[in-house]
Amino acid sequence: MGFFDGSRAGEAPSAGLDKGLAKTRTGFLGKIGRIVRGKKTVDEQVLDELEEVLVTSDVGVGTTLHIIDRIGKRVAEDRYVSTAELHGLIRDEIASLLLDDLPDRPAGFDAPLPNRPHVIMVVGVNGVGKTTTIGKMAHRYRDAGKSVLLGAADTFRAAAVEQLSIWAERADVSIVRQAQGSDPASVAYDTVASADSRGADVAIVDTAGRLHTRGGLMEELAKIRRAMTKRVAGAPHEVLLVLDASTGQNALRQAEEFTRSVEVTGLVVTKLDGTAKGGIVIGISNDFRIPVKYIGVGERIEDLRIFDRRAFVDALFG
Ligand SMILES: Nc1nc2c(ncn2[C@@H]2O[C@H](COP(=O)(O)OP(=O)(O)OP(=O)(O)O)[C@@H](O)[C@H]2O)c(=O)[nH]1
Ligand SMILES: [Mg+2]
Incomplete structure (x- = not known):
């Protein structure tokens, strides 16, 4: 690469x-x-x-x-x-x-993973691009020769499970799903269990961006997390918080809120293609000691980039 x-x-x-x-x-x-x-x-x-x-x-x-x-x-x-x-x-x-003093560029999709299954939980408020990002990541892992299983733990919104299924099909990976309205923690548990018994390399779990209250959402995310840990010690190995760049300062506030309640390990900043607010990446990288791992630059399956700070500065200054 x-x-x-x-x-x-x-x-x-x-x-x-x-x-x-x-x-x-x-x-x-x-x-x-x-x-x-x-x-x-x-x-x-x-x-x-x-x-x-x-x-x-x-x-x-x-x-x-x-x-x-x-x-x-x-x-x-x-x-x-x-x-x-x-x-x-x-x-x-x-x-x-x-x-300065930030970790190196995140590893590529083809890098060996320390855990099997490597479990990734994806969180963020509604509409930021969680499900789309999961589809893109699945595609990249799959392309790199890894077996991927998706978990549809956003059971709150009517079309959410269907939407993730479409991405699973596009990326040519499997999905674990239950009926809409079922317990998200149970879907997460099933996903991790299935990934473990099948020997899948990567399990990526989608979550809801909205519940009746934000407090309820944070509690639910904690519950989903515990369900995964119960089945595979150490899981989730990554918790990615997705932020929509076009929301500007709101994205910073969401980062504050989520990092307080959930142990976020990496950030994904989406929709950089449609906005002049790309400067948000600079602020986020500086404010939070959590690396920006991926950026979304479009709606297509190939529109995900591993965030490279030097390439970003170069692109920003032409
Ligand atoms: N232009 C652009 N659009 C994006 C990008 N990422 C996601 N989108 C669009 O943003 C919209 C919302 O994306 P979703 O993936 O459904 O967002 P979500 O976080 O799963 O939303 P909920 O399931 O409602 O919580 C869709 O129309 C996507 O096509 C991106 O990098 N660039
Ligand atoms: Mg979604």
Whole structure:
């Protein structure tokens, strides 16, 4: 696998990511361009305006202040930083923020898994792209030669089981399902049990994004989790929280809420293709010490990328 991920025959390696981030890139660079137009050096006013651009690009207030502070310091040291250099300076700061003391790029789908079955639980509020992401992941694991079993533990919404079944068919993997309205924890248990007895490599469990109350949802997720652990010690080995980039600051709030209640091991940021709010990935990477593992850049089965921070910075700055 190359440095960039997700390329398919005939597609330039980073084309998907570049395209996926087009709106964010245009918005971000356009705004920075307007700030520095007609200016010779980076002064207080430029920094103020840059702060506003970062905040309105959904980078998040904390992360923005951090970036501004670092750029301010460099400008103070260097005195004559020209606006032409500002672009490179921001790029450097964002890159080091994303690249510093964070774990390496997540392993590829073809990497050996330490557990069998390797159990993944997928959580997030309704509509963020959980089921779609599961379909995409199943496809990638399957493509890498792994046997995959899906578990339809979103029994709350009428069409949810059917929707996951369609993805299972597309990805050519099996699914464990019960009737709508049945106990999600029981579906999760069955899925893990079946994966274990069949010797499946990967089990991915879908969950509901909405219950009658958010508190009820968190309790239910804990219950689903316990059911899996009961059958396979250590399961779930991964809990992926899916966040919709187009919801901007809401996604950050959801991340806070879920990471408080559920032991989230990785984040998936979806719908980067349709939004100018891709800056959210920067804020999330900085605010939460939980790695962004995958990003969604479209609705098709192949529109999932392993998140690569360096490739992301490159795509963001063109
Ligand atoms: N453009 C785009 N659309 C996406 C992406 N991921 C998911 N979607 C779309 O988002 C919508 C919701 O996706 P689902 O996978 O059903 O979301 P969910 O989290 O399972 O939703 P619930 O089951 O209601 O909780 C669908 O129309 C998907 O096609 C993405 O990366 N890009
Ligand atoms: Mg769903």
